[in-house]
Amino acid sequence: MPARHLNSSTGPQVHVNHSKDDVCGSGFKHLTPVHEALRITNDHLTKKVTDIEEHPLSEVLGRVVAADVVSPIDIPTFNRAAMDGYAVFSEDTQGASATSPVPLRLAGSIPIGITPNLRLHRGEALSVVTGGQMPEGSNAVAMIEYTRSSGTVVEISTEVHPNENVSRIGEDVTRGTVILKRGTRILPQDIGMLTSVGFDRIAVIRKPRVAILSTGNELQQESGVDSSKIPDVNRPVLINAVKEYGCESIDLGIVRDDYNLIRNKIKEGLDVGDVVLVTAGTSVGPGDMVPKVIDSLGSPGMLVHGVAMRPSMPVGLAVINSKLILSLPGYPVSAYLAFLEFFPTLVGQLLESNFLPRPRVKAKLNRRVAGILGSKTYVRVRVSETNDGLIADPVRTSGAGILSSLVQANGFIIVTERIEGYEENASVDIELFRPVERM
Amino acid sequence: MPARHLNSSTGPQVHVNHSKDDVCGSGFKHLTPVHEALRITNDHLTKKVTDIEEHPLSEVLGRVVAADVVSPIDIPTFNRAAMDGYAVFSEDTQGASATSPVPLRLAGSIPIGITPNLRLHRGEALSVVTGGQMPEGSNAVAMIEYTRSSGTVVEISTEVHPNENVSRIGEDVTRGTVILKRGTRILPQDIGMLTSVGFDRIAVIRKPRVAILSTGNELQQESGVDSSKIPDVNRPVLINAVKEYGCESIDLGIVRDDYNLIRNKIKEGLDVGDVVLVTAGTSVGPGDMVPKVIDSLGSPGMLVHGVAMRPSMPVGLAVINSKLILSLPGYPVSAYLAFLEFFPTLVGQLLESNFLPRPRVKAKLNRRVAGILGSKTYVRVRVSETNDGLIADPVRTSGAGILSSLVQANGFIIVTERIEGYEENASVDIELFRPVERM
Numbered sequence: 122m123p124a125r126h127l128n129s130s131t132g133p134q135v136h137v138n139h140s141k142d143d144v145c146g147s148g149f150k151h152l153t154p155v156h157e158a159l160r161i162t163n164d165h166l167t168k169k170v171t172d173i174e175e176h177p178l179s180e181v182l183g184r185v186v187a188a189d190v191v192s193p194i195d196i197p198t199f200n201r202a203a204m205d206g207y208a209v210f211s212e213d214t215q216g217a218s219a220t221s222p223v224p225l226r227l228a229g230s231i232p233i234g235i236t237p238n239l240r241l242h243r244g245e246a247l248s249v250v251t252g253g254q255m256p257e258g259s260n261a262v263a264m265i266e267y268t269r270s271s272g273t274v275v276e277i278s279t280e281v282h283p284n285e286n287v288s289r290i291g292e293d294v295t296r297g298t299v300i301l302k303r304g305t306r307i308l309p310q311d312i313g314m315l316t317s318v319g320f321d322r323i324a325v326i327r328k329p330r331v332a333i334l335s336t337g338n339e340l341q342q343e344s345g346v347d348s349s350k351i352p353d354v355n356r357p358v359l360i361n362a363v364k365e366y367g368c369e370s371i372d373l374g375i376v377r378d379d380y381n382l383i384r385n386k387i388k389e390g391l392d393v394g395d396v397v398l399v400t401a402g403t404s405v406g407p408g409d410m411v412p413k414v415i416d417s418l419g420s421p422g423m424l425v426h427g428v429a430m431r432p433s434m435p436v437g438l439a440v441i442n443s444k445l446i447l448s449l450p451g452y453p454v455s456a457y458l459a460f461l462e463f464f465p466t467l468v469g470q471l472l473e474s475n476f477l478p479r480p481r482v483k484a485k486l487n488r489r490v491a492g493i494l495g496s497k498t499y500v501r502v503r504v505s506e507t508n509d510g511l512i513a514d515p516v517r518t519s520g521a522g523i524l525s526s527l528v529q530a531n532g533f534i535i536v537t538e539r540i541e542g543y544e545e546n547a548s549v550d551i552e553l554f555r556p557v558e559r560m
Numbered sequence: 561m562p563a564r565h566l567n568s569s570t571g572p573q574v575h576v577n578h579s580k581d582d583v584c585g586s587g588f589k590h591l592t593p594v595h596e597a598l599r600i601t602n603d604h605l606t607k608k609v610t611d612i613e614e615h616p617l618s619e620v621l622g623r624v625v626a627a628d629v630v631s632p633i634d635i636p637t638f639n640r641a642a643m644d645g646y647a648v649f650s651e652d653t654q655g656a657s658a659t660s661p662v663p664l665r666l667a668g669s670i671p672i673g674i675t676p677n678l679r680l681h682r683g684e685a686l687s688v689v690t691g692g693q694m695p696e697g698s699n700a701v702a703m704i705e706y707t708r709s710s711g712t713v714v715e716i717s718t719e720v721h722p723n724e725n726v727s728r729i730g731e732d733v734t735r736g737t738v739i740l741k742r743g744t745r746i747l748p749q750d751i752g753m754l755t756s757v758g759f760d761r762i763a764v765i766r767k768p769r770v771a772i773l774s775t776g777n778e779l780q781q782e783s784g785v786d787s788s789k790i791p792d793v794n795r796p797v798l799i800n801a802v803k804e805y806g807c808e809s810i811d812l813g814i815v816r817d818d819y820n821l822i823r824n825k826i827k828e829g830l831d832v833g834d835v836v837l838v839t840a841g842t843s844v845g846p847g848d849m850v851p852k853v854i855d856s857l858g859s860p861g862m863l864v865h866g867v868a869m870r871p872s873m874p875v876g877l878a879v880i881n882s883k884l885i886l887s888l889p890g891y892p893v894s895a896y897l898a899f900l901e902f903f904p905t906l907v908g909q910l911l912e913s914n915f916l917p918r919p920r921v922k923a924k925l926n927r928r929v930a931g932i933l934g935s936k937t938y939v940r941v942r943v944s945e946t947n948d949g950l951i952a953d954p955v956r957t958s959g960a961g962i963l964s965s966l967v968q969a970n971g972f973i974i975v976t977e978r979i980e981g982y983e984e985n986a987s988v989d990i991e992l993f994r995p996v997e998r999m
Contacts, residue, residue: 182803198790199787199788233777233778235788252790301967305994309800309804309896310797310896310966312797313793313794313796313797316793317963338672339672339673340673348638349638351636351637351756352756353755354753354755357618357748357751357755358751451691453749457748477993478919480919524749524750524753524756527747553916554747556916556917
């Protein structure tokens with residue numbers, strides 16, 4: 122009964138740490154709060170993913186840096202002009218001003234991209250452009266705005282100090298300093314930085330492998346074959362979802378609700394994956410075999426079964442040989458929200474590299490939403506920009522079996538464990554997963 | 561002089577719509593505000609990218625839906641049990657209560673995933689599980705919690721109304737309704753939804769093609785070959801950056817500062833791309849040829865040259881035959897920030913599909929930051945979580961030539977045109993591009 126209270130605004134209250142045998146008909150004796158479930162599970166994920174791969178820079182966007190990267194060179198590698206103007210020896214400009222400019226002999230110009238073959242002598246100026254290498258003998262650039270040239274004479278109308286308008290060797294990056302830390306998720310600018318210090322490859326952590334299994338007699342093996350069965354949507358959703366978190370998926374297919382079939386597949390998943398995602402069979406009914414199967418496969422086994430979140434309450438979290446297993450509810454909305462709640466955080470911890478949070482906006486609720494005291498509730502909303510500002514419209518859904526609420530919505534209101542919900546017209550935080558609509 | 565005021569906290573004030581010949585030595589007579597630059601450019605991007613490709617669902621994550629998708633079926637496709645319990649005829653439960661339960665004859669059970677071969681007769685109950693197909697003759701499910709079975713008798717201790725605990729045909733998705741709108745960027749749940757209504761392919765918009773060219777005599781063609789030259793970092797950065805926005809890159813390589821070479825390459829870019837990105841040569845010096853080249857290639861040509869933003873002031877925006885050209889400054893920080901300011905919005909408009917904004921957090925500034933009144937200023941900061949909450953530390957950088965400020969930072973403070981900056985200890989909005997650091 123994975124989705125009894127899904128979208129219910131009047132569901133019974135869940136008492137966390139309740140002493141009754143059953144938490145309000147949920148079938149669970151105890152529901153673990155989300156943060157507690159994360160902590161317990163993470164405590165058992167002691168073996169991180171540390172395998173290293175080396176790849177050309179063209180293939181590492183979004184990957185995780187495997188070890189601190191140290192710059193082998195100084196940047197700039199030579200003193201260079203930071204402005205267009207004239208390379209000078211700063212002492213020669215002493216006392217220069219607009220009313221009393223200092224004349225210097227124009228001894229030539231330094232093109233960009235070429236090592237200067239000219240040396241600056243006292244009393245001379247050499248024309249330079251931004252980025253050009255400073256000639257020997259010079260120690261400053263007089264900006265072109267403060268100069269006037271005529272024939273072979275340049276008049277400098279301001280004093281320039283030593284190193285003024287010069288980018289000095291090692292000013293941006295000093296040889297031997299760490300330019301990228303282990304655990305950094307590689308962005309475009311990081312690839313630029315690696316290029317600029319001369320790397321063309323980098324060592325990254327192997328992508329976590331996530332084995333994905335669907336269980337259920339009601340699932341059709343091929344699309345549209347048996348009208349009494351339904352297509353499996355959990356695998357396509359999860360295979361794509363793990364991609365968004367930089368993981369590789371391994372498709373374990375669909376198995377019927379059979380203890381041995383499920384056991385063999387989860388065992389296979391543990392052999393080939395760092396993480397196993399199993400959908401359905403995670404409740405407490407007689408047909409719900411996944412938790413028992415997991416416990417039969419090693420230790421510590423199931424760590425948490427039944428979480429104080431709606432939907433997705435029957436989710437289970439397990440670790441076997443430091444590999445993570447998420448036993449997700451069968452209903453697609455519940456499965457995907459449980460995935461979003463637990464997978465990014467735990468995979469971030471396996472990689473020792475976090476993910477960016479979803480963007481948030483504040484919006485005004487156009488009707489009341491109810492959470493459940495003691496449970497973390499995900500309410501799907503459609504946020505749109507109106508003349509009155511951002512308005513959040515909770516998506517009305519009747520079914521939990523279908524993803525329409527997550528397809529129609531562009532964000533979540535997360536009603537925390539400590540409150541019962543929000544009144545109409547309340548200003549609420551929305552986590553966006555699609556852009557706000559313009560009305 | 562693309563980066564004169566980069567990171568300067570004391571830079572001269574820029575007067576937008578100023579009447580002097582030169583805006584404070586920038587070389588520009590007029591700087592266009594960012595929102596104005598976007599509006600003007602978008603007004604000329606009249607031809608959207610509309611080419612359509614069809615792909616299997618396994619390959620469309622992140623792609624843009626090309627046309628409204630209509631469901632060919634109802635979901636559920638049959639009436640199904642929404643709870644575990646007993647399929648009944650609701651009238652048979654009339655008057656049932658805990659003290660006066662109604663006994664029904666248990667006539668069998670309906671397995672999940674199989675079309676029932678049993679028909680319910682008046683006075684009978686058939687055992688069902690969540691998701692199972694409702695047998696003919698039944699119209700409601702009595703939840704197992706309100707029943708007691710013994711042998712061939714089931715006692716129902718509550719009235720159930722017609723359709724209670726039943727997911728009816730078409731309740732989640734009605735045949736003929738739009739399930740995904742044109743312009744939707746495809747998320748994992750959308751792929752699930754398409755699967756559930758029986759699709760295995762979908763029509764998406766072709767990825768925009770972005771041709772990328774670097775110009776400059778100082779750039780080395782191969783890494784580390786000529787010690788007087790520097791590696792080109794703009795192409796690797798931009799090639800990866802366009803990937804993050806779902807675009808395909810076309811590498812036009814590097815050309816020297818030569819009018820005809822640049823012209824031929826931009827022309828090639830316009831032939832093969834929807835967008836052309838050119839770096840360097842966009843200022844107002846004699847060696848800055850890109851704007852002139854662009855104007856020689858067609859109309860309307862350069863629309864904006866010189867934008868009231870820091871860094872990146874010399875950026876140019878152009879349209880030729882409804883193709884977008886961004887003439888980006890040569891300095892990598894300036895080039896990338898100008899890219900981030902303009903590219904996502906304009907490509908979103910070419911595709912008629914927006915991108916999610918970056919996540920924002922509020923943090924306390926650990927020292928003053930100065931913007932420039934009249935300019936939009938990007939200040940790179942490192943945000944960390946401390947015992948005092950989130951603290952934003954502006955990254956101290958001296959150079960604009962290198963990406964270290966964008967590599968060390970995890971967010972931007974955007975100082976708008978209307979203010980001069982923020983004082984130490986001010987609470988400021990940060991746009992994050994990496995996760996917050998834990999101290």
